[in-house]
Amino acid sequence: MTAYLFRRLLQSVVTVFIVTIVSFGLMKLMPGGPVRAILGTHATPANIAHLTQQMGLDRPLYVQYWTWLDGLLHGNLGFDYIVQRPISDLLFNALGASAYIVGASLLLALLIAIPMGMIQATRRNSVLDHAFTVFSFVAYGIPTFFIGFLIQQWFEDDLQWVSVQNQVSTFGAALTHPEAVCLPVLTLTITTVAGYSRYMRSGVLDQITQEYVRTAKAKGASMRRTMYAHVLRNALIPMVTLIGLSLPILVGGSLIVEFVFNIQGIGLLTTRAALQNDYGITLAATLLTAVVTVIGSLVADVSYAVLDPRVRLT
Amino acid sequence: MTLAPETTAEPPAAAPGTELAEPPRSMLRRGWEVFSENKLALVAVGVLVLIIGFCFLGPLFYHSDTSVVDLSAVTKPPGAGHPLGTDNDGIDELGKMMVGGQTSLEIGLAAGSIAAIAGALYGAVSGFVGGWIDALMMRVIDSLMSFPLIFLLIYLSSVYGKSKGMLILEVGLTSWFGITRLVRGEALAIKVRDYVDASRMMGAGGTRIIFKHILPNTIGTTIVNTTFSIADAVFALSTLSYIGLGLQAPNNDLGGMLDVGTNYAGQGYWWMIYPPAVVIILIILSFNVIGDALRDAFESRLQKR
Numbered sequence: 001m002t003a004y005l006f007r008r009l010l011q012s013v014v015t016v017f018i019v020t021i022v023s024f025g026l027m028k029l030m031p032g033g034p035v036r037a038i039l040g041t042h043a044t045p046a047n048i049a050h051l052t053q054q055m056g057l058d059r060p061l062y063v064q065y066w067t068w069l070d071g072l073l074h075g076n077l078g079f080d081y082i083v084q085r086p087i088s089d090l091l092f093n094a095l096g097a098s099a100y101i102v103g104a105s106l107l108l109a110l111l112i113a114i115p116m117g118m119i120q121a122t123r124r125n126s127v128l129d130h131a132f133t134v135f136s137f138v139a140y141g142i143p144t145f146f147i148g149f150l151i152q153q154w155f156e157d158d159l160q161w162v163s164v165q166n167q168v169s170t171f172g173a174a175l176t177h178p179e180a181v182c183l184p185v186l187t188l189t190i191t192t193v194a195g196y197s198r199y200m201r202s203g204v205l206d207q208i209t210q211e212y213v214r215t216a217k218a219k220g221a222s223m224r225r226t227m228y229a230h231v232l233r234n235a236l237i238p239m240v241t242l243i244g245l246s247l248p249i250l251v252g253g254s255l256i257v258e259f260v261f262n263i264q265g266i267g268l269l270t271t272r273a274a275l276q277n278d279y280g281i282t283l284a285a286t287l288l289t290a291v292v293t294v295i296g297s298l299v300a301d302v303s304y305a306v307l308d309p310r311v312r313l314t
Numbered sequence: 315m316t317l318a319p320e321t322t323a324e325p326p327a328a329a330p331g332t333e334l335a336e337p338p339r340s341m342l343r344r345g346w347e348v349f350s351e352n353k354l355a356l357v358a359v360g361v362l363v364l365i366i367g368f369c370f371l372g373p374l375f376y377h378s379d380t381s382v383v384d385l386s387a388v389t390k391p392p393g394a395g396h397p398l399g400t401d402n403d404g405i406d407e408l409g410k411m412m413v414g415g416q417t418s419l420e421i422g423l424a425a426g427s428i429a430a431i432a433g434a435l436y437g438a439v440s441g442f443v444g445g446w447i448d449a450l451m452m453r454v455i456d457s458l459m460s461f462p463l464i465f466l467l468i469y470l471s472s473v474y475g476k477s478k479g480m481l482i483l484e485v486g487l488t489s490w491f492g493i494t495r496l497v498r499g500e501a502l503a504i505k506v507r508d509y510v511d512a513s514r515m516m517g518a519g520g521t522r523i524i525f526k527h528i529l530p531n532t533i534g535t536t537i538v539n540t541t542f543s544i545a546d547a548v549f550a551l552s553t554l555s556y557i558g559l560g561l562q563a564p565n566n567d568l569g570g571m572l573d574v575g576t577n578y579a580g581q582g583y584w585w586m587i588y589p590p591a592v593v594i595i596l597i598i599l600s601f602n603v604i605g606d607a608l609r610d611a612f613e614s615r616l617q618k619r
Binding site for chain 1: 545599602
């Protein structure tokens with residue numbers, strides 16, 4: 001177990017390291033460079049040279065990378081010259097709402113997709129199975145922003161069930177004002193269930209044909225006991241990996257629903273910054289979300305190893 | 315590269331056909347037999363052909379000028395002269411949908427193709443080379459896959475531009491990671507096969523083995539996943555345009571039409587929202603259904619031989 005944990009941890013460290021190199025590369029490849037972005041188009045050459053030196057941009061690339069990485073490790077993501085605040089302040093203020101949306105949608109999606117996949121697999125080719133399959137395919141084919149738009153239409157405008165007044169940006173605010181985030185969570189849950197239930201269905205189908213199911217039945221275990229004590233537990237294991245793999249999609253989905261429902265999360269912050277050509281925030285948010293997803297999939301893989309002894313022995 | 319290995323290697327490849335009792339069927343033919351049994355996939359192909367015909371041939375039959383603003387005819391409901399009404403600039407929605415659909419399809423297909431080529435090449439090289447280089451190349455893919463795609467696309471399009479060509483590159487170069495993993499997995503299995511050893515013994519170099527053996531044998535996986543990539547590219551592009559970071563006016567795609575249309579949802583101008591939405595959804599659904607059917611076709615082809 002220790003050996004597996006160590007290897008997996010090392011892998012994540014390498015991955016995060018490459019993530020920082022890619023982000024640094026993207027920053028360096030920015031046309032015009034950061035100095036022009038700050039000083040604007042009317043800067044004199046002397047001003048440009050001065051700021052370039054002041055920001056250390058005339059030093060060799062690896063030195064710049066190292067200084068930048070050192071800053072990152074101390075929580076310094078740079079300074080935003082348009083809003084005149086440190087980028088880390090802006091991002092961490094908005095992280096809570098996004099974390100809530102991703103977390104709540106993930107949990108809800110699992111609670112719905114697992115029984116859904118079970119029902120589909122145990123009643124294969126029944127009307128219910130086909131109905132759920134059609135739902136998954138269609139929900140998977142509709143762009144997230146359009147599902148969000150439809151939900152907004154029905155619940156806010158037509159039915160007027162939810163009236164969103166509060167601006168939510170922190171995790172605590174999302175907890176105390178669930179009405180402000182319930183529709184974005186519902187939207188993201190629908191798109192996530194579409195993918196998860198397909199996996200759960202095929203996972204259960206894989207398990208049902210295994211020998212141990214026949215053995216359990218032969219021992220006289222009831223259908224219910226076979227399904228819940230044996231099949232379900234084994235079918236859940238691959239779902240853990242799926243959670244890790246789908247994290248980037250969930251975080252991306254959060255950006256879209258934040259945009260549609262106007263939630264002050266990290267996604268809306270990023271989108272607004274990009275629309276105003278404020279690249280610093282966009283890049284920092286991209287980097288931050290990538291690191292968070294690496295950590296998320298590490299956690300998923302470690303839980304996978306805890307659940308499945310075969311993984312940690314290899 | 316010498317000619318000798320090629321001439322000696324070719325005959326065995328052609329020979330098995332003559333040994334079979336029943337007439338030989340090509341790989342494509344066998345795949346098609348499985349594919350054509352899937353009714354849903356045939357419907358999807360039909361829908362896609364209709365949409366492509368609508369977008370590319372439609373303008374030949376239905377004449378409308380989508381570049382001229384007509385302020386005397388803004389947001390007209392469907393009726394005579396404008397079968398699907400007009401938008402907020404007085405431009406005919408039906409005509410605009412044909413042009414927008416063209417752009418969405420063109421960018422989707424081009425980006426999907428870039429993803430296929432980049433993904434297959436990188437995966438084949440990584441799997442073939444193996445060792446620590448393979449491990450490093452795969453860690454790079456892990457890293458790239460941990461970036462939420464839409465964040466990356468928003469950054470790229472805001473920094474490098476929102477023209478059609480740039481969007482093709484941006485979407486294409488961010489959607490090949492999945493294909494690479496699968497191709498690399500297959501390359502690992504193919505490179506230890508006897509015919510690869512035989513080819514190597516006859517003096518074939520790495521480049522020749524990758525292009526002659528590995529890539530052709532992973533073509534099934536690549537095609538299936540290109541189909542999904544196209545669906546994903548259309549999806550991603552429509553999202554970018556909806557946010558306002560895709561194609562910029564006067565150029566247009568279906569996602570951009572939705573961006574404009576949904577602003578008028580409160581006024582009940584449904585014709586500015588639902589027609590383009592239905593077309594986007596049908597494009598994405600069709601490519602996904604076809605991809606699923608192709609995967610079945612390529613897999614059970616192996617069983618039905």
